[in-house]
Amino acid sequence: MKQFAVIGLGRFGISVAKTLYEMGHDVLAIDKNEELISAISDYTTHAVQGDASEEGVLQSLGIKNFDVAVVAIGGDIEASIMVTMIVKELGVKYVLAKAQNDMHARVLYKIGADRVVFPERDMGIRVAHNLVSTNIMDYIELSPNYSLMELSVLPIWVGKSLKELNMRTKYGINVIAIKRGESINVTPKADDVLRKGDVLIVVGTADDIGKLEALSG
Numbered sequence: 300m301k302q303f304a305v306i307g308l309g310r311f312g313i314s315v316a317k318t319l320y321e322m323g324h325d326v327l328a329i330d331k332n333e334e335l336i337s338a339i340s341d342y343t344t345h346a347v348q349g350d351a352s353e354e355g356v357l358q359s360l361g362i363k364n365f366d367v368a369v370v371a372i373g374g375d376i377e378a379s380i381m382v383t384m385i386v387k388e389l390g391v392k393y394v395l396a397k398a399q400n401d402m403h404a405r406v407l408y409k410i411g412a413d414r415v416v417f418p419e420r421d422m423g424i425r426v427a428h429n430l431v432s433t434n435i436m437d438y439i440e441l442s443p444n445y446s447l448m449e450l451s452v453l454p455i456w457v458g459k460s461l462k463e464l465n466m467r468t469k470y471g472i473n474v475i476a477i478k479r480g481e482s483i484n485v486t487p488k489a490d491d492v493l494r495k496g497d498v499l500i501v502v503g504t505a506d507d508i509g510k511l512e513a514l515s516g
């Protein structure tokens with residue numbers, strides 16, 4: 300069981316804090332807004348009202364003993380930077396921070412954030428890909444150059460094996476799993492034959508995934 304501190308209880312912070320707590324972890328939630336603290340107190344181990352950008356506040360909460368700190372302050376960039384710097388200086392091993400834009404993310408990495416996330420941007424990308432084609436169930440950017448996509452088997456693929464489809468050569472992508480109903484095959488073989496309703500999980504360069512996406516639109 301790990302100890303997590305979640306600082307900032309906007310929609311993102313609340314969702315992270317509640318999920319970690321439901322998973323059985325120790326969660327300390329901090330926000331300067333008293334109402335948010337009362338609302339979340341039943342869903343976390345501790346909920347404390349305070350301004351996390353004042354060094355003494357986090358210090359007195361023993362933040363250095365936490366395994367992970369999540370800085371979920373998005374709107375107030377100055378506060379997000381201050382808090383990230385303080386938790387890092389106080390010795391928290393792993394700090395994940397939410398950024399509003401690329402410049403904000405660069406600053407957060409510079410001052411020691413271990414991981415920076417863009418929840419709204421990433422969700423926007425996933426939703427947009429799903430809207431463009433109903434065959435695309437999910438789309439995740441793994442890096443600026445590689446993506447993962449979950450897509451329904453196209454009618455022209457039904458009854459064909461992975462070997463026959465030859466996706467690696469034809470489209471430059473790897474099929475890493477096949478979902479069929481409730482089951483998921485994470486070691487697909489060359490002679491596995493695709494059926495109607497199957498869902499493929501594929502990985503490839505953003506370019507190649509884009510070509511496949513155009514095909515399935």
Ligand code: ADP
Pocket residue numbers: 306307308309310311312329330331332335349350351352353371372373374375378
């Ligand atoms: P979201 O976009 O996920 O809803 P917001 O940036 O709107 O996130 O919310 C951030 C939360 O962080 C707010 O509830 C705000 O009260 C809290 N917050 C901002 N600055 C501080 C700070 N210095 N100390 C503690 N909490 C803060």
